[in-house]
Amino acid sequence: MKNVLLIGVGLIGGSIALAIKKEHEATIFGYDVYADNTQTAVNLGVIDEAVTDFSQIASTVDLIIIATPVEETLKVMKRLASIRPTIKALVMDVGSTKKAIMNEAENMAKQSIRFIGGHPMAGSHKTGVESAKAHLIENAFYFLTPNSITSEIDIDETKNWLRGTRAKFLVADPDEHDFLTGIVSHFPHLIASSLVRLAQNHAVKNPLIQQLAAGGFRDITRIASSSPKMWSDIVSQNKSHLLLLLNEWKDEMDEVIRFVEKGDPLELFEYFDGAKAFRDQLPVRLKGAIHPFSDLYVDIQDRVGALSHVTAVLAESQISIINLTILEVREGLYGVLRLSFQDEDDRDKAQDILKNENFLTQITL
Numbered sequence: 016m017k018n019v020l021l022i023g024v025g026l027i028g029g030s031i032a033l034a035i036k037k038e039h040e041a042t043i044f045g046y047d048v049y050a051d052n053t054q055t056a057v058n059l060g061v062i063d064e065a066v067t068d069f070s071q072i073a074s075t076v077d078l079i080i081i082a083t084p085v086e087e088t089l090k091v092m093k094r095l096a097s098i099r100p101t102i103k104a105l106v107m108d109v110g111s112t113k114k115a116i117m118n119e120a121e122n123m124a125k126q127s128i129r130f131i132g133g134h135p136m137a138g139s140h141k142t143g144v145e146s147a148k149a150h151l152i153e154n155a156f157y158f159l160t161p162n163s164i165t166s167e168i169d170i171d172e173t174k175n176w177l178r179g180t181r182a183k184f185l186v187a188d189p190d191e192h193d194f195l196t197g198i199v200s201h202f203p204h205l206i207a208s209s210l211v212r213l214a215q216n217h218a219v220k221n222p223l224i225q226q227l228a229a230g231g232f233r234d235i236t237r238i239a240s241s242s243p244k245m246w247s248d249i250v251s252q253n254k255s256h257l258l259l260l261l262n263e264w265k266d267e268m269d270e271v272i273r274f275v276e277k278g279d280p281l282e283l284f285e286y287f288d289g290a291k292a293f294r295d296q297l298p299v300r301l302k303g304a305i306h307p308f309s310d311l312y313v314d315i316q317d318r319v320g321a322l323s324h325v326t327a328v329l330a331e332s333q334i335s336i337i338n339l340t341i342l343e344v345r346e347g348l349y350g351v352l353r354l355s356f357q358d359e360d361d362r363d364k365a366q367d368i369l370k371n372e373n374f375l376t377q378i379t380l
């Protein structure tokens with residue numbers, strides 16, 4: 016029986032704890048600044064025991080996972096490095112940034128503390144252990160960032176501990192990691208939040224904005240509902256890459272201003288067409304795409320009982336719908352229903368069932 020200490024018992028820490036429990040005989044101890052969170056985690060069976068202080072237990076466990084917001088991770092690492100007797104466990108984190116954390120890991124390396132950086136490229140805008148799932152990271156890329164004292168054996172040990180996540184491991188340099196995730200994750204987050212703030216500013220004078228900001232606006236800004244603490248920490252640690260991207264984006268916007276001012280239909284068409292061509296070939300079902308849930312789009316007629324027909328046939332087959340959104344229904348016309356499922360298995364089963372009931376379904380819009 017192995018012992019694991021989880022520091023930060025939230026969405027990602029909880030999901031990893033569940034994935035470890037699936038594959039290993041391990042007792043999981045959990046520490047969180049909010050004792051309520053560890054209590055909830057015990058009640059949900061995510062961890063085995065709550066601890067209110069990790070200084071004693073850290074020296075005795077086999078694995079330590081830090082799953083706190085990234086600025087807190089730096090503080091936790093310093094604290095772990097000061098514990099005596101010196102920690103023997105393999106230490107890993109799950110933070111969305113890697114450079115600052117791996118710099119701090121070098122200080123731990125001086126005491127021969129084995130630290131491997133980690134970042135699962137999947138998750139959700141939700142937070143908290145209540146939303147943790149063993150399969151949250153399944154099929155997603157999972158960055159690992161070794162440091163100067165990391166051995167192949169440590170990397171194998173890391174992958175072995177995390178095998179229950181069913182993630183696809185990718186070893187990377189911390190700065191390269193921050194650059195890549197800056198482009199596909201951190202920068203889009205800044206843009207999503209700025210779009211919301213733009214609408215919010217207008218909504219002060221025009222309350223109708225709030226009612227109109229549905230559909231596409233909600234889709235493009237979903238991630239703006241994530242944890243503000245988590246994202247302010249990420250932006251602080253990936254400042255240099257993000258500032259470069261913000262300046263590039265300003266140039267891009269200047270270009271857009273020129274197109275719009277000029278109003279040349281061909282230039283405008285080409286701008287949208289170029290973006291569409293790249294967007295359309297991005298992975299959807301492929302392994303590694305950030306996909307919090309698996310979606311299915313169902314054409315549905317605007318008539319009494321159409322919606323309950325869909326939900327009833329899926330309920331009969333014990334398939335649970337995680338989320339349901341009506342994207343567009345105009346009187347007398349077809350609308351589109353977006354159903355979100357726990358995973359691709361459920362989504363594929365739902366698609367077969369709905370096809371048998373003569374519904375038109377598709378995996379992308």
Ligand SMILES: NC(=O)C1=CN([C@@H]2O[C@H](COP(=O)(O)OP(=O)(O)OC[C@H]3O[C@@H](n4cnc5c(N)ncnc54)[C@H](O)[C@@H]3O)[C@@H](O)[C@H]2O)C=CC1
Pocket residue numbers: 022023024025026027028046047048049052082083084085087090091109110111112134135136137138139140141142143144242245249
């Ligand atoms: N949410 C997501 O989709 C993803 C998040 N991450 C990273 O995972 C880490 C955790 O994020 P989530 O699980 O989403 O957040 P969360 O808010 O669900 O969980 C974080 C937990 O850490 C606790 N915490 C905060 N400061 C602490 C401290 N000093 N000591 C002990 N516990 C502390 C909080 O009370 C909370 O329970 C972050 O570093 C984030 O960048 C990585 C991949 C995806």
Ligand SMILES: O=C(O)C(=O)Cc1ccc(O)cc1
Pocket residue numbers: 110111135136137138139140200238305306307
């Ligand atoms: O909700 C989403 O779509 C996400 O993008 C989740 C996410 C948030 C932070 C990460 O570092 C990785 C993935």
